[in-house]
Amino acid sequence: MAVSIGRCLAVDACLLILTLTCHHSNADNIVAGASTEEAPHRRFEYKYSFKGPHLSQTDGIIPFWVHSGNAIPSADQVRITPSLRSQKGSVWTKNTVNFDHWEVKVTFRVSGRGRMGADGLAIWFTTAQGLDGPVYGAADNWNGIGIFFDSFDNDGKKNNPAVLVVGNNGKLVYDHPNDGTTQALGTCLRDFRNKPYPVRAKITYYKKTLTVLINNGFTPDKDDYEFCTKVDNMIIPQEGYFGISAATGGLAGDDHDVLSFLTFRLTEPGQDLPAPEAEMPKEEQDKYQEEFENFQQELDKKKDDYQKEHPEVQREPIEEMYESVNDREIRQVFEGQNQIHQEIKQLHRQLAMILDEQSRYVSVVTDEISKRHGELVGQAPSQEMGAVVATQQEILRNLNELRNSFHESLKQIDATQHQANPVSMGTYETVQHFNEIQEHLHVVKRNIEHLITRNGSPSENQGEKCPDPPKLPSCLGTIHFLVFVVIQSGLFLSYIMYKSQQEAAAKKFF
Numbered sequence: 001m002a003v004s005i006g007r008c009l010a011v012d013a014c015l016l017i018l019t020l021t022c023h024h025s026n027a028d029n030i031v032a033g034a035s036t037e038e039a040p041h042r043r044f045e046y047k048y049s050f051k052g053p054h055l056s057q058t059d060g061i062i063p064f065w066v067h068s069g070n071a072i073p074s075a076d077q078v079r080i081t082p083s084l085r086s087q088k089g090s091v092w093t094k095n096t097v098n099f100d101h102w103e104v105k106v107t108f109r110v111s112g113r114g115r116m117g118a119d120g121l122a123i124w125f126t127t128a129q130g131l132d133g134p135v136y137g138a139a140d141n142w143n144g145i146g147i148f149f150d151s152f153d154n155d156g157k158k159n160n161p162a163v164l165v166v167g168n169n170g171k172l173v174y175d176h177p178n179d180g181t182t183q184a185l186g187t188c189l190r191d192f193r194n195k196p197y198p199v200r201a202k203i204t205y206y207k208k209t210l211t212v213l214i215n216n217g218f219t220p221d222k223d224d225y226e227f228c229t230k231v232d233n234m235i236i237p238q239e240g241y242f243g244i245s246a247a248t249g250g251l252a253g254d255d256h257d258v259l260s261f262l263t264f265r266l267t268e269p270g271q272d273l274p275a276p277e278a279e280m281p282k283e284e285q286d287k288y289q290e291e292f293e294n295f296q297q298e299l300d301k302k303k304d305d306y307q308k309e310h311p312e313v314q315r316e317p318i319e320e321m322y323e324s325v326n327d328r329e330i331r332q333v334f335e336g337q338n339q340i341h342q343e344i345k346q347l348h349r350q351l352a353m354i355l356d357e358q359s360r361y362v363s364v365v366t367d368e369i370s371k372r373h374g375e376l377v378g379q380a381p382s383q384e385m386g387a388v389v390a391t392q393q394e395i396l397r398n399l400n401e402l403r404n405s406f407h408e409s410l411k412q413i414d415a416t417q418h419q420a421n422p423v424s425m426g427t428y429e430t431v432q433h434f435n436e437i438q439e440h441l442h443v444v445k446r447n448i449e450h451l452i453t454r455n456g457s458p459s460e461n462q463g464e465k466c467p468d469p470p471k472l473p474s475c476l477g478t479i480h481f482l483v484f485v486v487i488q489s490g491l492f493l494s495y496i497m498y499k500s501q502q503e504a505a506a507k508k509f510f
Contacts, residue, residue: 038269040101040206044262048093048242051107051260052076067091068131069245076325080121080246080256081137083112087253088137090245091261092129098239101266103204106244107259110151110193113504117151117161117193118249121256123203125240127170135174137245143170145236147203147212149192152249154179161191163201163228165212167236186229190214198259200225206266210234336499343495347488354481355400362396395478 047064056062056073071089072079081087106123122136124146130139136148146166153160155178165186166174175182192199195217202213202225209232213225242263246256267273323331 040266040268041273042103042264042266043273045099045265047095048097048263049261050078051262062091064094065091066094066129066131069137074325076259077109078258080244080258081248081253083248083253083255085248085253086250087248088132088245089247089256090131090137090243091258092124092131092243093241096239096241097125097263099265100238101206101268103202103206103264103266104242105260105262105264106201106203107198107261108201108244109195109198109257109259110149110254111257112193112252112254114252114254116153116252117254118252119152119247120148120150120161121246122149122244123147123201124243124245125205125236126243127237127240129241129243130245134176135245137247138243140174141170141172142168143237144168144240145210145234147201148180149201150179151193151254152252155181159189161193162187162189163192163212163214165210165229165231167234185231185234186210186212188212188214188228190216190228192217193254204266205234205236207268208232208234210236332503336503339499340496343492347492350488351485354484355396358396358478358481362393 050062050065053076055075055077060073062073062078067073067078067090069089070081070087071091072082073091078091080089080091104123108121110117110121120136122138124130124138124142124144126142126144126146128139128143130142133139135142135146138146144167146168148164148166149161150164151161154176159181160179162179164180164184166180166183167185168174168183172183174180181187192214197217197220199217200215200222202215204211204213209230211230212228214228215222215225242261244258244261248254248256
């Protein structure tokens with residue numbers, strides 16, 4: 001009996017070991033199969049892409065792309081819409097895309113002053129170019145796929161900003177009142193407004209599966225993507241146009257800037273890669289090459305003729321003839337600094353005049369008190385007279401401190417303007433200098449308040465009144481001076497805030 005029980009236990013142990021071994025081998029096979037899956041081959045397609053620093057040509061045209069509406073191409077980016085009301089814009093490829101599998105990487109910024117933005121930005125793959133329309137600046141009833149970055153909450157459910165994937169066969173009308181949630185094939189909540197770094201979206205269509213990954217723009221890492229949504233068994237048109245559009249609302253708006261749009265063709269492992277020359281016939285290539293050579297020869301001839309007619313003109317690089325975006329911003333910053341510098345100089349001169357008036361007033365009061373001291377021996381004690389003189393001297397000392405504070409502000413502005421390389425100076429250093437100037441103004445305000453307190457405290461603590469000083473018809477009083485300094489400080493701070501708003505408004509169009 002004991003032997004049979006032992007045999008049973010041994011058989012059970014053997015079966016358990018065999019089971020664990022089988023499970024372990026199956027898991028190894030699954031992991032090995034997953035690791036051996038090859039990634040698709042990626043090839044960059046320049047005719048369906050754009051990026052800086054030479055994004056557009058001198059005539060404002062993006063090579064192989066067309067733009068419409070309020071879109072403004074520049075050397076570094078394409079501003080699809082400025083932050084104004086009821087603006088629309090779009091950018092589309094000139095040629096159709098006939099890839100079976102593809103991937104696009106879009107880098108953009110959505111920035112605005114308001115707490116809520118409007119309306120949003122959309123990335124398209126459609127059979128026709130929707131150059132204008134009500135759906136984020138593009139046409140409705142599209143045939144294809146749209147990835148929407150919706151920043152305005154139309155349905156009031158507080159589910160925005162959001163990213164939606166909406167498909168259409170050309171017959172559906174976009175559901176604006178519900179923010180397209182009734183038609184969305186996939187969605188995720190992502191806040192893409194006012195980020196420290198550009199937001200990046202990677203959209204992949206491979207083996208009838210659409211995947212959307214988002215880089216939220218919190219880090220400078222370009223490959224720090226997070227999963228947003230995925231749509232399986234998705235059928236899209238074989239040929240179509242890539243596009244990107246944006247629109248602003250009637251009450252608020254954002255700057256929608258696209259920094260780059262990169263397109264890649266994906267090929268399954270084991271398949272033959274498409275030949276690059278198969279995209280364009282040999283005759284067409286020769287035709288374009290001949291046109292380019294003729295244009296180059298004509299351009300060189302015109303340059304030589306112009307140089308012969310104007311030998312005194314020195315040839316300069318084309319890039320130096322135009323002002324870049326960074327140079328324009330730095331120029332605006334320095335113009336604002338020069339105006340602030342002039343205002344502070346004017347305040348400094350006025351403060352010097354007031355100090356002279358106050359010094360003359362103190363000297364007159366001191367002389368008058370010393371003259372009356374012998375006549376008013378029983379009326380005003382010498383201790384009270386000394387308190388009056390000490391108070392006036394304290395006022396004069398505090399005024400000198402105010403003058404020194406204004407002088408320090410002038411030195412800081414001069415140091416900002418005379419830095420070695422103005423191009424390398426960023427906006428952060430300028431803002432830091434403005435903050436230091438503002439701190440000095442706060443110190444001036446605190447000194448004025450302290451001065452008012454110190455000036456009023458002797459009269460409150462004394463039991464007897466001091467004799468009135470002689471009235472001077474043309475002298476400035478202490479209260480008038482303090483009110484004047486406070487008003488001047490308030491005007492100066494208001495001017496700084498107004499100038500910063502003007503510069504921010506001017507940047508919207510660059």
